[in-house]
Amino acid sequence: MAGGRLEEVPRIGVKADKCTGCRLCEYVCSSRRVPDGFNPSLAAIVVKFEGELEEELTPVVCRQCEDAPCAEACPAGALSVGDQGVVLLDEQECTGCGLCVEACPYGAIHLPPSRPTPIKCDLCGGAPLCVEFCTYGALALE
Amino acid sequence: MSQRGRMVWVDLGERRVDTEAVPASWRDLVLGGNGLAALALLVRQKAGVDPLAPESLLVFAPGAACGLPIMGACVAAAMARSPLTGFYYDSYMAGHFGVELMNAGCALLGLKGKSAEPSYLFVHDGVVEIRKADHLWGLGTFATQQAIRHELGDEKVQVAAIGPAGEKLVRFACLVSATRAWGRGGLGAVMGAKNLKAIAVRGTLGVRHPDPQRVLAYARKLRREMMENKAISSSIRTFGSAASVATINRLGILGARNWEQEFYPGADAITGEGMLQAGMRVKGKACAACLAASGIVWQGVEDPYRGIRSRGPEYETLYAFGSLCGNNCASSIVAADRLADDLGLDTISAGGTLALVMECMERGLLTEKEVGVDLGFGRHESMLEALKLIAFRQGFGDLMAEGVMRLAQRLGSEAEKLAVHVKGLEMPGHSARGLKGMALGYAVSPRGGSHQDTRPGPERSGKFDRASWQGKAAMVRASQNMTAVGDSLGICRRHWEPYAGDFLNERYAELATVVTGREYSVGELEKLGDRVHTIERLLYVREGGDSRTDRLPGRFLEEPIPDGPSAGMVVEEQEMEEAKQEFYRLRGWDPSGIPGPESLEFLGLSGIVK
Numbered sequence: 001m002a003g004g005r006l007e008e009v010p011r012i013g014v015k016a017d018k019c020t021g022c023r024l025c026e027y028v029c030s031s032r033r034v035p036d037g038f039n040p041s042l043a044a045i046v047v048k049f050e051g052e053l054e055e056e057l058t059p060v061v062c063r064q065c066e067d068a069p070c071a072e073a074c075p076a077g078a079l080s081v082g083d084q085g086v087v088l089l090d091e092q093e094c095t096g097c098g099l100c101v102e103a104c105p106y107g108a109i110h111l112p113p114s115r116p117t118p119i120k121c122d123l124c125g126g127a128p129l130c131v132e133f134c135t136y137g138a139l140a141l142e
Numbered sequence: 143m144s145q146r147g148r149m150v151w152v153d154l155g156e157r158r159v160d161t162e163a164v165p166a167s168w169r170d171l172v173l174g175g176n177g178l179a180a181l182a183l184l185v186r187q188k189a190g191v192d193p194l195a196p197e198s199l200l201v202f203a204p205g206a207a208c209g210l211p212i213m214g215a216c217v218a219a220a221m222a223r224s225p226l227t228g229f230y231y232d233s234y235m236a237g238h239f240g241v242e243l244m245n246a247g248c249a250l251l252g253l254k255g256k257s258a259e260p261s262y263l264f265v266h267d268g269v270v271e272i273r274k275a276d277h278l279w280g281l282g283t284f285a286t287q288q289a290i291r292h293e294l295g296d297e298k299v300q301v302a303a304i305g306p307a308g309e310k311l312v313r314f315a316c317l318v319s320a321t322r323a324w325g326r327g328g329l330g331a332v333m334g335a336k337n338l339k340a341i342a343v344r345g346t347l348g349v350r351h352p353d354p355q356r357v358l359a360y361a362r363k364l365r366r367e368m369m370e371n372k373a374i375s376s377s378i379r380t381f382g383s384a385a386s387v388a389t390i391n392r393l394g395i396l397g398a399r400n401w402e403q404e405f406y407p408g409a410d411a412i413t414g415e416g417m418l419q420a421g422m423r424v425k426g427k428a429c430a431a432c433l434a435a436s437g438i439v440w441q442g443v444e445d446p447y448r449g450i451r452s453r454g455p456e457y458e459t460l461y462a463f464g465s466l467c468g469n470n471c472a473s474s475i476v477a478a479d480r481l482a483d484d485l486g487l488d489t490i491s492a493g494g495t496l497a498l499v500m501e502c503m504e505r506g507l508l509t510e511k512e513v514g515v516d517l518g519f520g521r522h523e524s525m526l527e528a529l530k531l532i533a534f535r536q537g538f539g540d541l542m543a544e545g546v547m548r549l550a551q552r553l554g555s556e557a558e559k560l561a562v563h564v565k566g567l568e569m570p571g572h573s574a575r576g577l578k579g580m581a582l583g584y585a586v587s588p589r590g591g592s593h594q595d596t597r598p599g600p601e602r603s604g605k606f607d608r609a610s611w612q613g614k615a616a617m618v619r620a621s622q623n624m625t626a627v628g629d630s631l632g633i634c635r636r637h638w639e640p641y642a643g644d645f646l647n648e649r650y651a652e653l654a655t656v657v658t659g660r661e662y663s664v665g666e667l668e669k670l671g672d673r674v675h676t677i678e679r680l681l682y683v684r685e686g687g688d689s690r691t692d693r694l695p696g697r698f699l700e701e702p703i704p705d706g707p708s709a710g711m712v713v714e715e716q717e718m719e720e721a722k723q724e725f726y727r728l729r730g731w732d733p734s735g736i737p738g739p740e741s742l743e744f745l746g747l748s749g750i751v752k
Contacts, residue, residue: 020428020435023238027211027431028361031354038211038357039245039348049297052284053453054320055425055439112346133211133361135369135433 009085025130073103147249155255174206176629205632209349214637231327245345305486314491321453381414394707395576405706408470442473452480461571462493468519494568565590623671
């Protein structure tokens with residue numbers, strides 16, 4: 001992955017060893033794009049469960065890469081770096097081709113079957129819900 | 143009740159799936175979870191059905207709060223007529239399965255019939271597939287779950303599976319999903335009798351709510367207030383339920399050696415602190431929407447159990463495979479917990495059964511030759527051997543697989559004096575002799591020896607005088623109402639008992655209001671609790687239960703606790719009978735403990751119940 005990123009670019013920092021797999025981050029994140037309820041399948045942050053006893057837990061979320069591979073791969077120019085360095089998706093321009101999903105080395109951008117355009121983290125416009133609701137210190141706005 | 147989800151009925155024999163909306167009349171009466179499962183069984187299943195026959199219904203119902211980002215909202219009910227007790231058993235599981243089921247659009251999943259060949263269900267967004275499971279039959283629960291996820295190509299599928307014990311119809315076989323379980327009552331055998339190995343579920347529909355911002359605001363408040371409560375944010379996060387071993391032993395009410403004793407001198411090694419100091423704690427895991435992360439992964443540190451990990455043991459298992467069996471090798475309990483999960487055995491009933499055999503051997507009622515294993519109090523290696531014999535019904539394991547009540551009946555009257563169970567359900571780790579309210583609670587529970595209808599907290603904490611019968615009938619009713627409402631909403635008691643309390647109050651009313659989107663008062667919740675308990679009582683009565691079967695084992699009535707801080711305590715039969723009568727009166731039932739027409743009328747059940 002391309003090294004280096006601007007110091008000031010905000011992103012969700014993850015401390016996986018603190019994650020307990022409660023998935024509250026997924027539920028609250030989904031409220032950003034589900035008007036009438038909650039749906040973890042429509043969250044921009046997803047917790048991976050691995051290990052014999054599912055004890056290895058890793059929240060996966062967009063790292064707001066400087067030379068974002070998703071933006072490079074996008075044929076419609078729908079992904080671009082905004083003012084603050086946050087990689088933003090323009091839903092109007094997006095064709096739903098899914099190349100960004102394939103390009104992301106972290107699996108942090110998702111295109112669920114029920115949606116025309118992908119889901120990626122936009123930091124909730126500055127006050128990320130996932131960070132607010134994590135009670136284990138696994139997530140922080142960096 | 144909110145509009146979330148439909149009822150999905152699967153006939154495994156006819157390979158047919160029928161979906162219907164939850165009837166409007168039901169929606170008004172019960173919230174979901176416990177209430178919905180019990181009502182569905184009362185209405186859709188007739189009396190006298192053999193629990194293991196094809197026509198026996200097995201239903202699953204997530205709590206009404208499942209899928210909402212409300213702390214502790216994750217619990218789902220599984221309910222059927224129990225092959226262990228002959229009455230109905232409602233079991234509860236936390237983790238992530240219930241939320242996934244709700245997200246798949248199921249307020250209730252009902253199974254009937256028997257599949258012609260080993261099968262598993264795949265429920266995805268309201269669609270149900272019945273898939274072949276020949277290649278899974280015989281596998282432990284962990285291997286089954288992994289195989290199904292691999293086969294379906296989706297890591298996010300939640301799976302609830304039976305192990306060899308369920309396949310062999312062990313009467314206390316359970317269902318396991320990831321590292322949680324629908325543990326008690328033998329529901330694993332009900333599933334095994336249907337030739338059903340597992341239920342896999344994937345839900346991407348989400349859950350609806352009329353005011354999601356209100357839910358988020360409420361969750362913010364809960365987060366702040368729950369984190370301030372050290373019981374939730376500190377103690378239970380460190381030790382999980384293992385924290386209870388020391389507390390209970392200090393009071394001298396920790397069941398030991400098949401309840402011959404209630405003070406266990408060896409307890410230090412199996413307390414949360416002891417295990418932590420021995421370096422056994424790995425990490426804490428959480429269930430859905432959980433703030434407590436009390437699902438501790440422990441590991442063995444003593445040979446031959448070194449390195450064996452389990453998501454557990456919980457307090458009940460530290461009691462059942464520990465003090466109850468005179469065993470204080472904590473590492474062996476971790477190994478036994480892991481083995482029981484994989485085999486699909488309820489740890490409480492398994493421990494109770496082993497403890498009976500151990501005492502019988504000690505008293506010469508059974509020999510090592512007959513049992514085939516050198517079982518005795520404290521013999522932990524034999525304990526693990528015996529669990530396998532039970533799960534596969536091999537040798538004497540075939541008889542042990544029947545549970546304490548039937549095993550003792552087979553062994554004769556001397557053994558029956560030692561049989562500790564209520565209605566056929568082996569005792570959990572909360573003393574009847576040492577907590578008079580629990581004594582009453584056990585006697586009148588429709589499930590039998592369950593610590594989840596009446597709760598031990600109020601007496602153990604000293605809020606109520608545990609040695610007194612005074613006010614206990616009212617306490618039992620109030621406790622049962624809280625658990626019925628909690629289990630209908632599907633909320634975890636490790637959050638809500640410390641946060642909201644042991645009985646229904648404004649905090650529970652606010653919870654119900656936010657979850658459903660409609661105003662609930664404390665009075666309405668109490669009525670809901672009364673109603674759910676009466677529905678359960680009706681199920682109990684129609685299978686022959688009444689005041690005569692509301693009784694405790696001889697040991698608790700005839701043998702006072704011999705030593706320790708609670709020495710001398712016993713269940714006084716006369717006082718218990720009086721308390722039972724008062725309890726029936728408070729519930730609006732007759733002196734036989736049977737709900738009458740006025741009671742049904744008052745609870746709005748007359749139209750539903752013939």
